[in-house]
Each structure stands twice: as C-alpha cells, then as structure tokens.
Amino acid sequence: MAFEPRTQPTPSGARGGVLSFWGITLRKRVEIGLLYSREGNYARISEACRQGALSAIDAINSAPESGLELNAIERDPRGNIDLYQPLCTEILRETSARHVVGCVTSWSRKEVIPALEKAGGTLWYACPYEGFEASDSVVYTHACPNQHLLPLLSWTFPRYGRRGYLTGSNYIWGWEMNRVARDQIAAAGGAVLGERYLPIGDVDVTRIIDEIRATRPDFILNSLIGPSSYRFLQAYAALGREDAHFTAATCPVLSCNLTECELGEIGAAAEGLISVGPYFNEAQAVLPGAAASFGSSLEAAAYSAVFMLAGLLAQNQKHASANLGELLAGSGAAGSGIDPETHHVALPVLIAQVEDGQFKVQDRWPEVAPDPYLSHRDRVPAVHRPRLSVVR
C-alpha cells in the first residue's frame, strides 16, 4: 500500500467502532504504548518515528468519525539497550496498552519480543530492517531487503558497476545487509573489494577510507548508523576532493536507512548519496490530494502504523483489549494492508539521490510485496533499464 496522505485522517472503515446515541458520539479510549529513545546514537531516527506516531494520534483524535481516542503511553529507553525490555514490560503490565509503537534498532526489537509474547502484546515497528524475521508479535511497516537492498543493488549494477565495498555498524543490521549484498554481488558476477565494521558510536573511519582509496570500488554500501555514518560520509567527501573517482558520478555511497531526518547532521557531505525507501519527502508530488507531506519515510511508516492499528481497533468490538491475532482475524484485516502470513506490508520502492541538500527521486516501483525471508524470487522488483542520461 502507498502511505496515506494526511488529508484523509479517517482509518478505513472506522465507522464500525462509533457508538451513536441521538447524535452524540461516544468514542472509545484506547491506550497505545510509544517506546522511542529520545537520546543516544540514533535519536534522530527515533524522533522521526515518534513524530510520525504522535501526528497520527493527533489526526485520529481530531477526527470524531474515527470513533477512537488514542492515548499515548510513552517510555524512553534513552538509547540504552537494557532498558527496552523492562520498559516494554512496564507498558504492558501497568497500563491497558496491548500495542506498542517503537524500537529503532533490530537489537532492541529482538529484546522486546519475549516481553510481547509473554503479555500478548504487539510491537508496531516502523524502521527498515534486515529481514529474516516474521514474529507473530510484530507488525513491520517499513521495508525489508526485497523492498530496499535488492532493488537498490540491481538499480546500481548497470549504472555504476558490480565491484562494491561494504561497511556497516557491528551488529545484526550491518552484518546481514552485507551478507545479502555479498550474495547479490556474487550472483551478478561482481566482486566485494572490502568489508569492514565499526562498533556503534565509533567514529574512527580512517581504515575504511584507506581501504576504499586502495581498492577503488564502483560503489560503497554504507550500513553504518548514527555518528559512525556521519563521520564516514564526511571523510569520504574529503577523499573525493583529493581524487575525483571517489565522487557520486563514479563511486556513489548507497544506503538503505538514510533519510531526510539525518541530512541536516551530515550537511554537504551527503551530496550525491543514493538511498532507497518507501517514501521521500519529494514524493508528495505523486500522492494526489496530499496537503502535507512527511519529513521522512520513518515518519510516514510510524504514521501509517498508528493508522493501520486504529483502523483495526475501530472495527473490533473488544477495541483496546484486542490482541493482534484477534484484530487480523476480524473483518477489517483484509483492507489493513498487513500481510496475515508475515505481518509485513506491500510498499512502494523509491530510489533517490541527494541533490542540493534534498532527496531527488531517480526511480520508483509503485508497490512491492514483502518477502522477509527472500524466499520468493518473484517478489524482487524487475530492474528498470538505465536511461542514457543517468549513465555517467
């Protein structure tokens, strides 16, 4: 599904949940959890998701026909991995919330899953991730690899080449992204010229830059997060000023997780960076009737998570207390966009490049069905042939 434009704040079919007596509408109060870190290495990403969720809550609460009044129960793990599980448990135990919108890193998502299982709760996860998961307790509203990495690489190969350098933060996102990339590059007859990881938060990128300078790849896949990524992009821009090969025309940096919400932090060093996602801020142009736009795909995915949840809750007689299984067994499930088998969603795939501080969309596929285990070859979007103007 495409992300809903904000001019249509009514969850689809939400009228089923409205109780009306002589014209007076009674709205169901529903508590939902928010579990986003407001400080730490990935605070900007967290904040973008949080804003998306909060603005969706506002939109639903200000639309009487939604039949719901959502009440956010917020907990802040402050970027500390060990606080996610206890705070998630606290939300599920001390409040009536059964649904938690939250988590940025895969590490934190995996931490909260046992707590969700125990309490029958659900996590609505709004960030791109590395796939190979389909928890019964999670709904994944952002992209998995067949919706980000695979189309990005197949778009890149004919335009820039098949010799890649892979880097990432030293945890599952970086490891698994690079493993999938290695397979794709090998299958395309290319070569991985180097692969290096940095601990989360580490900004010593000297060795990575040295290796890139020595191996002269066709592209760099950057799965670093937070300050490591910002520092790397700045150092790579400096390398480009020394040697013109290391610029976007001949050796671009690719990313599956970089969005508008981090561009400000990176500044001019982001110029030429190529990113993939289900939404870019420029994309408002293709959503007819959308009065406002989202700041980033993270904001859009969190917004959409709350809307999907509200749509399901409004149609279920148990409302607040209904768990995900009950919601997806109900009548509203088919229209929710959530794949009942994997709990992922079909998404547009857009490839965009930073120009003058903004993402400019280069290519797009309108809707790609999710394939979290990469077990369906037919769900890899077909490569668009490069336009001559794009070939440098």
Next chain:
Amino acid sequence: MTRRVHLSNLGGARAAILHRPHATVVALTRQLVAIGLEVTQHWPNLGSGALAADFVFFDTDLGHDEQFPWKPGVAPMPLVALIGSEAPGRIEWALNQGADAQLVKPVGDSGAYSALLIAQQSFEARREQAAKIADLRARLADRQTVVRAVVLLAARGLGEADAYDHLRQLAMNRRETIEQAAHRVLAQFSQDGGRNDRSEHS
C-alpha cells in the same frame, strides 16, 4: 571449516509435519508459511505422498518406525525432530530416524527458519559424505584389480614402479580413475588371450 549457508529457494518448498493436531502444529505452520513453504499435516502416518516433501518435521513423543514410508535412517529429505520429552530413549529414536535438526516443544514464535537451514545443510553434508564413502569403498574393493594390472604390465619388462606410473598415465589420458584403467588393462589382456596389450597404449 567455514561453511557458507546457501539460501536455496525456500519459497514454495513443501514441508510435511507428522504430529497429531496440536498447538505445536499451528505455531510451526504459521512460521513455515511466513517463510514461504507449503505445509501439510499428517497423523498417524506419513503416507507415501510425503515422499514428495522437501522437509519432514516429526513428533518424537509418540513416534514409531512404522509411521514412515521408508526405513529408519534413510529418509530421502532433511528431517527435523519435534522433541517434547527429552528422555534419552526418545532422542535415541529420533537420531536413528536420521534427524538433521530439532525443535523443542512447545514451538513458539521462532526456531523454524534455523531448523530448516541446519537440517538442509546437515542433510546435504551427510549425503555428500555417503557418496564419498561409497566411492572410497568401491576403490578399496578394486585394490586387487590395480595390483593385478601392475603385475601384468610389469611382466612385460617394466619395473614395478614404472608399471604403476604407466597405469597412472593411462588413467590420466582417459580422465578416469586408476581403478577404471586397471579394469581396462585386465579386460584387454583377457581379450588378447594374454599375449598382447600394445594396442591399449600405442
């Protein structure tokens, strides 16, 4: 040894679950369907239809040999044991079936994907090893053939070492094993009534 897991196309692969109707079957089916497999449930017997399955998950708690359409240990696909009671006798039985991986019951939200990959890898490794062992056995059984061929060649005035080198050269020229070359030398010899094998290597 570093082993690279190659993710074969699990989409559309068939999994047969041999287990009585139970929450474990529901949970396991959910996981397998999410991964992309087609799932069938069987009880009390697998039936010959299961021969077409790509993976078989079987209950160890109530399981017995007669449930399978093959003899213990020779299943033609990877097997995953569903273990409830961890009694040594039951685990021994599961091993005798040739379990390539296991899932401990109750099956919950995860575990199926790693069981599939591990079972597939162990099954393939086991099959490769079995083929290698069969090949080595056959070559071992041919030791006498090689000795006889060397003796025959040596009888024509070559030294023992030269006769062996000559045999090896014959094998290399025709890209066959030394045992196969030895068989041909002996066959040629008996065809020629033991008088002349020059045609073999002229």
